[in-house]
């Protein structure tokens with residue numbers, strides 16, 4: 190792509206979150222929320238600028254080093270679950286541990302219990318409802334006890350009540366386990382429960398509310 194076709198998505202963003210904090214990012218569709226989350230989580234690299242995660246400068250690391258950092262510190266919940274269809278619920282949840290040589294069936298059972306899915310652990314994604322699939326996705330994001338949990342519109346494809354249950358689980362992990370929580374959401378009830386709410390508009394991030 191030539192320089193004349195470059196599109197600036199994020200512009201002059203400065204954001205600091207402390208360990209155990211929770212924050213919401215809101216903004217119109219296409220405003221760059223997913224892009225920002227991907228950068229903060231080390232899934233993408235910025236064209237310019239610095240990103241520090243768990244004391245490490247992400248923008249200076251290569252893909253392999255970023256993957257290692259993600260595997261140890263980051264959990265990511267995608268809007269559309271992103272479960273592997275050929276694996277059962279428990280196999281999906283076990284994956285992050287297996288990929289880092291930390292096989293731990295007891296831990297897998299524990300997180301499935303936390304999200305209330307012990308009885309469905311042998312089921313495949315297609316046999317589960319949207320809310321159940323999102324709970325599996327949350328268990329998978331949390332199984333390796335990440336310090337930071339990112340959730341991109343985690344309730345976006347769920348009905349209101351099911352969304353409330355997922356929201357409750359996210360805040361429980363933040364409150365009880367000190368996991369830093371950063372979520373992108375269109376759900377104002379979820380956003381308003383956060384200590385800080387940021388609005389992304391025109392590539393810039395504005396503080397909408399802060400209880401810090």
Ligand SMILES: Nc1ncnc2c1ncn2[C@@H]1O[C@H](COP(=O)(O)OP(=O)(O)O)[C@@H](O)[C@H]1O
Pocket residue numbers: 198216217218219220221222223224225
């Ligand atoms: N891989 C990509 N290549 C080019 N443009 C992209 C890519 N991903 C997203 N974009 C563009 O970046 C902008 C922000 O997208 P996104 O971060 O997905 O917004 P949001 O999550 O707020 O809806 C949009 O204009 C989108 O078209």
Ligand SMILES: [Mg+2]
Pocket residue numbers: 222223224341
């Ligand atoms: Mg998005």
